Amino acid sequence: MILILASSSVYRRELLQRLRLPFECHSPDIDERPLPGESPRDLACRLAREKADRVLADHPGALVIGSDQVAACEGRAIGKPGDHESARAQLQSFSGREVLFHTAVCVTDGRSRLLDEVPTRCEFLALDPAQIEHYLRAERPYDTAGSAKAEALGIALMARMNSDDPTALIGLPLIAVCRMLRAFGLDPLQPSLRA
Numbered sequence: 001m002i003l004i005l006a007s008s009s010v011y012r013r014e015l016l017q018r019l020r021l022p023f024e025c026h027s028p029d030i031d032e033r034p035l036p037g038e039s040p041r042d043l044a045c046r047l048a049r050e051k052a053d054r055v056l057a058d059h060p061g062a063l064v065i066g067s068d069q070v071a072a073c074e075g076r077a078i079g080k081p082g083d084h085e086s087a088r089a090q091l092q093s094f095s096g097r098e099v100l101f102h103t104a105v106c107v108t109d110g111r112s113r114l115l116d117e118v119p120t121r122c123e124f125l126a127l128d129p130a131q132i133e134h135y136l137r138a139e140r141p142y143d144t145a146g147s148a149k150a151e152a153l154g155i156a157l158m159a160r161m162n163s164d165d166p167t168a169l170i171g172l173p174l175i176a177v178c179r180m181l182r183a184f185g186l187d188p189l190q191p192s193l194r195a
Contacts, residue, residue, distance in 0.1 A: 001061070001062065001063050001109075001186070002023075002024060002059065002061070002062040002063070003021055003022065003023040003024070003062070003063050003064075003065070003181075003186065004023060004024050004025070004026055004055055004056075004059055004062045004063070004064045004065070005023055005024070005025045005026075005064075005065050006026060006027075006028045006051040006052050006054065006055035006056075006064050006065060006066040006067075007025060007027065007028070007051065007065075007066070007067060008025065008027035009143075009171060011144075011151065011170055011171045011172075012067055012171050012172045013025055015167055015170055015171065015172040015174060016065070016172060016174075016177070018174065019174065019177070019178065019181075019188040020188065021181075021186070021188055023065075026055045026058070026059065028050070028051040028052075028054040028055050028066065029054065030047065030050045030051060030054050032047055032068075032079075034077055039075075039077075040070040040071070040072035040075070040076075040077040040078075040100070040102050041070070041072075041102045041104075041117055041119075043068075043070050043077055043102075044068045044069060044070040044102040044103065044104035044117060045068075045102075045104040045106075045115060045117055047066075047068035047070075047104070048066045048067050048068045048104035048105055048106040048115065049066060049104075049106045049108075049113070049115055050066070051066030051067070051068065051106070052064045052065065052066030052106040052107070052108045052113075053066070053108065054066075056108055056109075056110055060110060061109075061110070062109070063107065063108075063109045063181075063184055063186065064107070064108055064109070065105065065106070065107050065172075065177060065180075066105070066106045066107075066108075067103065067104060067105045067106070067171060067172050067173075068103075068104050069101055069102065069103045069104070069145045069171050070101075070102045070145060071099055071100070071101050071102075071145045071146030071148070072099065072100045072101075072102065073093060073094060073097060073098075073099050073100075073146075074097075078090060078099070078145065078146050079145060080142065080143055080144060080145055081141070081142050081144075081147050082142055082143075083142055084136060084140075084142070086142075087136055087141060087142055087147040088132055088133070088136060090146055090147045091124075091127060091132045091135070091136070091147050091148075091157070092127070092129075092132065094124040094127075094146070094148075094157075095124055095125070095126055095127040095132075096124060096125070096126040096127075097123075097124055098121060098122065098123050098124075099121075099122050099124060099146055099148070100119055100120070100121055100122075101119065101120040101121075101122060101145065101146065101148075101168070101169055102117055102119055103117065103118050103119075103120065103168040103169070103171065103172070103173050104116070104117040104118075105117075105118075105172065105173055105176050105177055105180070107177070107180040107181065107183075107184065109184060112183075112184070114180045114183060116173070116176045116179075116180070118163065118164060118165045118168040118173040118175075118176055119163065119168075120161055120162070120163035120165075120168050120169045121161060121162045121163070122148065122150075122158055122160075122161045122169070123158065123159045123160045123161070124157055124158060124159065125157060125158065125159050127157065135153055135154065135156070135157060138153050139152055139153050139154060141154060145171075148169075150169045150170060151169075151170045
C-alpha cells in the first residue's frame, strides 16, 4: 500500500517524515474558500477531507492523509496572509488576544475514512509594531495560517498555548495521524507492518 500526503506544504512533509514511513506527496487542487455560514472548525475538517479525497481519486488503492488548518479569532476564520501587509494586520489583531487554531486531519483508503480535529489555543503577547515587524522580516510567514510560525520565531509571539498535540499547531497532528494509521494496519513502531 502506498502512503500519500495530500499536501504541498513543506511543514507537513517535514512533520510526517518524523514517523520514518515511506510516503509520497501529491498536491490537491481544491477550492479552499469557506462555504456560507461555515465555522472555522467545519472548514478545516471539510478541507482535510476534500484534500484526501481529491488525491485518492488520482491514486486509487493508496492510503491518503489530508490535513488543513484554519485559525479563528472571535469565531472568525483567519487564513494564510499571502503578503506582508496582511500578515502585519493579522498579528496586530491578535495582539493580547486568544486565537484558536483548528487543525484537521483525514486518513482514507477509499473504503474507510477517519477524520479528527485537534484545537490549539494560543494566547498572543501584547505585541508592539516593532516586534511584529522584526518577526515578519525574519520569518516571512505569508504561507502560514494566522501568520504564526510556531516551529520557528513565531513561538516568541505567544504568552501560552494549550493543545493535546504539540505538532498540531505546525500543521499536522502526529498523535492523531499515528492513531489513524494504526487503524489502517500501519504502525510506525512496528516495521513489519509498514507499507
